[in-house]
Amino acid sequence: MSESRPPLSGSQIRTRCCIVGGGPAGLFLGYLLARAGVEVIVLEKHKDFLRDFRGDTIHPSTLQLLFELGLLDEFLQIADKHFEALNLNFEGQQIPGPYFTHLPTECKFITFAPQWDFLNMIASHASEYPNFHLHLQAEAKHLIRDGEHVIGVKVNGLEGEYEIFSDLVVGADGRGSQMRIDANVEVIEKGIPIDVLWFRVGKQGDIDDNTLARIKQGRMLITIDRGDYFQAGLIIHKGFFDEIKQEGLEVFRNRILDILPDLGEGVAEIDSWDKVRLLTVQLNHITNWAQPGLLLIGDAAHAMSPVGGVGVNLAVQDAVATANLLADKLYEGVVTLADLQEVQNRRERPALKTQRMQVFAHQRLFGGHSAPGKPVSISWGLRKFARLLAPILRRTAGKLIGLGFLPEHIQTPERAAKNSTPVAP
Template identity: 40%
Template sequence: MDTPSDTTDEDRTTHNACVIAGAGPAGLVLGLLLARAGIEVTVLEKHADFLRDFRGDTVHPSTLDLLDDLGLFETFDALPQSHLQRVRLPGSDDEGATLADFSRLTVRHPYIAMVPQWDLLALLADAAAREPSFTLLTEHEVTGVVRDGDRVVGVDYSAPHGTGRILADLTVACDGRWSVVRRDVGLPATEAAVDFDAWWYRVPTDSRVGGSLLPRMRDGRVLIAIPREGYLQVARLGRKGDDAALRARGLEALRAETAALLPEVADDVSGIDSLDAVKHLDVRIDRLRRWYAGGVLCIGDAAHAMSPVGGVGINLAVQDAVATARLLAPSLTDSAAPLEERVLARVQRRRALPTVLTQGMQRVVQRLIIMPGLNGREVTVPRLLSRVLKALPILSAVPAYIVGVGFRPERAPAWARRPGRSSSPATERAEWPPRTRLRA
């Protein structure tokens, strides 16, 4: 991670082919792919490191395949992690029903890997740093875009040493749902109604909970427990605007609630040692009606904020980044002309439909499962559906594919791939001749 030494303001204006705001999954995957095409790219991250109070920790099968294509899977696989293979819902009997079974997918890695996101981001950053055209600047917060007429030509930033500016042929917003770039450009958005929020916390435990995700619902309370190594990652769902009330009820009330819904870890809830460790996520679902303007493109949460349902936001953001690299890298190597809006529009045309379908799936789950549970209704798989799933368990591969692979999976461009244990020589052919960007 590079931090420039103290210089004059004039020296802090630089020029790249691409500048990316935000070093999350989308920003780092895009930066890595573009750098492997020899394109000069700088990623700005406002934090000093990747540690956050809350990060989505799900790495889905399609993202695992991407890491394999990039030659990074063996390094990733060595990280401490647990594997989630099934999603189950309460049924009319004690066993419940397996709604999604990832082990039935015909992919190289048929499971969801549960890995702290800071480990994934560090892996991506390390791989990108090996490319000579890649730069990551930490503690560099984007404060706004730079314009030349009606075209965005870069970003301004603030850093510990002062302020600066990076000019670029393309600015990509990967800075999340509260994107500074998105706000500054003023792109219009459509927002869907969301009536719940999420609170994330850990329950340290050595209890064997298994490799299934099973929502627990009782008396208007909803918990989702995700098995991890040495602890459960718990998502508590509640009504929007309930954060102050939750904290007013106090730590003991939260422990008692957790023990009631997760009796297998009732002896471990004392490990929830502070409400400060309970992180509130203001859940929202929205998407830009137009993802781009002259010289600027939004992807990931900056283009479409996702709810935590299914943990699919990371997967979708990574797929956005892969599509962006493949569609735009050839144009970014041509310094003769600025990137036209019609080229940027290709990204939205490719990624808009899977975004709409994924958000639609999340809204269906909200309407049929989450809100009835929060309203105190018993939510179970209907007896007939439960029997069908048990008689034809192959059907559980369909929702597993939607969640784990997505409506429109993206493959790494051949020019960005590196040999790995699942690679074959046939996949190493270049789709176009990447070349280092030349400037007059």
């Protein structure tokens, strides 16, 4: 992966499209636009993509896009594991979950891949095009406006503050989007009652199955197999992390072992609260994705909960739809507000449908009347339903999780010539 040289303080840069945020939505969009011949800058406020506990469940819809771009084989080299079906475990009993073998895609499975490897791969291929520029340690602070029209962003970079002027600014900077704040758009919250504590647990025994979630005595543990360790998440009531810390690490470790005893001495690696990260679960959306010169996509437009692991895949779908609808117009230099609204018209409905599914799941799993700070309440009816989960429901769940409500496909052309010299790793 190559990085553009940091701009000097006071610089003014002109480009066709400035994308704020180097996550899945921002980088995928930047890659597709550069591939289609559009001059594009992607801003990422961190020095790299290496951060733990980011969404890294890659579904058949995204794998299909990588296949269409000729990147699938390379991606599968970095994927940890792939599963054609997922299971749940209720009180020690394995329950068959969604399966993906029936999907009309090249890959009929989901994968788990470290998000930083996925992003590095996309950034590396994007950097093969001379019209793609990645600015690391570059934080977009404010929109630049000409009247009601967004014409660029002010950026804090390594060498100081500089300005980027562009035909379009895309806010792909996640659920805490500064671009969304600066645009003063309304955020509608869904009121999710849980948070997640993420941590690593070393694998001591031979635990190697496709069980993604385990529920015991009202507590849920998520386990993502990383080979020699699990990336694990414990579901807690929202706002009760401080209370859990007051109980002490030994109580916390024993709580994990109560759910999955086979972890054994692996939990001893959790020897500091610094090794436990709080994910404050959000589920929200905005009603207006577009303003003249500005478009918000991905979590900036619709923050998803961890249910179904769909967040990354929806963000990528937003990016593909944005490129499909806007690449030619950006290439020609004419993008109207109506063009931007077409992106919302296409992607808002599948996002809201997915959120309704997540709200339903949250209500059924965590909407009981257990006291705050106590185990989540799993209803008897839900447990019975899970045991009797019919194949048709497993099939439907596989389709909705694996493909979503409106899977996108690559429609942008490859206009730009690649660099004649190899891209630096």
